[in-house]
Amino acid sequence: MNHPPAATDQPTRIGLVAATAAGRRHARTLADAWPHARVVTADTVADALRAAWAGYDAVVAFLATGAVVRVLAPLLGDKRTDPAVVVVDEAARHAIALLGGHAGGANDLAGQVGALLDAAPVVTTATDAAGLPGLDTLGWPVEGAVAAVSRAILDGEPVTLVADATWPLPALPDNVRPAGPPAPAGAPGASGVSASEGRPAPDGPPGDGGGYRLLVTDRVVPLDDRTAVLRPPSLVVGVGASRGVPADEVRGLLARVLAEAGLSPASLRHLASADIKADEAGIRATADALGVPLVTHPAAALAAVDVPHPSEVVRAAVGTPSVAEAAALLGGGAELLVPKTATAMATVAVARHAPRGRLAIVGLGPGAPDLRTVRAVTELRRAAVVVGLDQYVDQVRDLLRPGTRVLASGLGAEEERARAAVAEATAGHAVALVGSGDAGVYAMASPALEYADERIDVLGVPGVTAALAAGALLGAPLGHDHAYLSLSDLHTPWEVIARRVAAAAEGDFVALLYNPRSRARDWQLGAALEVFAAHRPPDTPVGVVRNASRAGERVHLATLATLDAALVDMYSVVVVGSSQTRIVAGRMVTPRGYRWRP
Secondary structure (H helix, E strand, O other), X not given: OEOOOOOOOOOOOEEEEEOXXXXXXXXXXXXHHOOOEEEOOOOOHHHHHHHHHHHOOEEEEEOOHHHHHHHHHHXXXXXXXXXXXXXXXXXXXXXXXXXXXXXXXXXXXXHHHHHHHOOEEEOOOHHHHHOOOOHHHOOOOEEEOHHHHHHHHHHXXXXXXXXXXXXXXXXXXXXXXXXXXXXXXXXXXXXXXXXXXXXXXXXXXXXXXXXXXXXXXXXXXXXXXXXXXXXXXXXXXXXXXXXXXXXXXXXXXXXXXXHHHOEOHHHEEEEEEEHHHOOOHHHHHHHHHHOOOEEEEOHHHHHOOOOOOOOHHHHHHHOOOOOHHHHHHOOOOEEEEEEEEEOOOXXXXXXXXXXXXXXXXXXXXXXXXXHOOHHHHHHHHHOOEEEEEHHHHHHHHXXXXXXXXXXXXXXXXXHHHHHHHHHHHHOOOEEEEEEOEOOOOOOOHHHHHHHOOOOEEEEEEOOOOHHHHHHHHHEEOOOOOEEEEEOOOOOOOHHHHHHHHHHHHHOOOEEEEXXXXXXXXXXXXXXXXXXXXXXXXXXXXEEEEEOOOOOOOEEEEEEOOOOOHHHOOOOEEEEEOOOOOEEEOOEEEOOOOOOOOO
């Protein structure tokens, strides 16, 4: 399969405008920290502000809010395309997201400015203030009465959620209620929906006789002043073409086919074709114009797809009896909505793909909130379902949006949690499975991914591990090669663990010992230390960190000869130095091995 190159996030170009010496000093602080930021100057401050508005993706103005409003008001166009604007006061006490909070990214930018200048970010968009997801922040196109429906959600008014399928939406408050059972076939509001599919009809009348509605559908529906429509990425368009096909012909055919089928182009997931068409300019230009990727497949993969209209002529030309239909359907769980339709040089077909659940496997870090990553917080607030060990979930309950469903359980239920998280994602939900440290290090990523299949999208969110937190507290013990080892023999035979400990000892690795000692396993740590002592001097430093970055944090330095194992428990990480590790000014240091030259 030939996917498009991975998109690289181009840094937002930020124009900095200041009028006073203090403002220019603050602006220079941002410019020094951000290579993509530039101080904009002109004959007047107003002209500089207009130039920044016209030439940059975002503006940070070190000016009075009123002055910024007066200069920019005549320039306002569309919030989806206007630059973000953040205003910072003279003393850099506040960074105010003035324009483009959601669509332009001003809310996030205010936070970034605040972090650099030690200013308090001021975000006034209503959904953010109430801890609710903005309809325009989900990454999907949204149409219709967005402001009115958002206001109704905020005010607690009843809003009916009508979706074609279960899509991975974030948590919504209790006043947003799914529609009831679908109307029987042939009844009002059941147009275009099979009752056996269990789908309400988005184009039907509101279930509460004229209340607010939030629709999630790829179909063109009538809009009113109480209806907003989220466009899920459900449609894949397969494209076949003769060499040299004009882009206008592909675009025109696609637009006509979608319109005749009553489908919204805003729900396009991607265009798909055969690998042989990966460089076809007309197809690529169409994908670029629509703002979607072009995904191409080998002829053999397309040939394996059962299609209603195979062609031996096409097989002879490209090695598969179908390009458009097969490319539209490939991936499983797809329904062909529009069979292949052709013009002189182009052919398209449209398929609807089933929703893909979303599983974010989130590392929460060692415990301290300020060691939790921004991405972890974002994913927790993006989730509708959060699964985790009860004590870890309790650490982040204040971050969860209203309406989030929590599935918490106690120690020993790791496999059940993994299964539950995957099952919820497979059902189409947005799920966050949380663990301490990094979820991929002796944590929940492995058991979850053993059960996850191709029906769900998985996102790993790395976290600061207990080992990294312990290393930072001890000094620099991880400056050279090191090995992670778990001493728990609950799932791994001790004979296997002992061989790994011996290999690390013989290889002179710094060793990080997880799960070192518990009330039921009180001898394994001593056995491991004896192995290390056979290969290293008795004065080799050993560090023990308990509850790194949490309440009751304790750091203890000893040696292989003096360590008291009774100080160690399951809340501890033990760091055994290599033969080169030293204690320098009370800190544990493993030399990197550099030899600096003057």
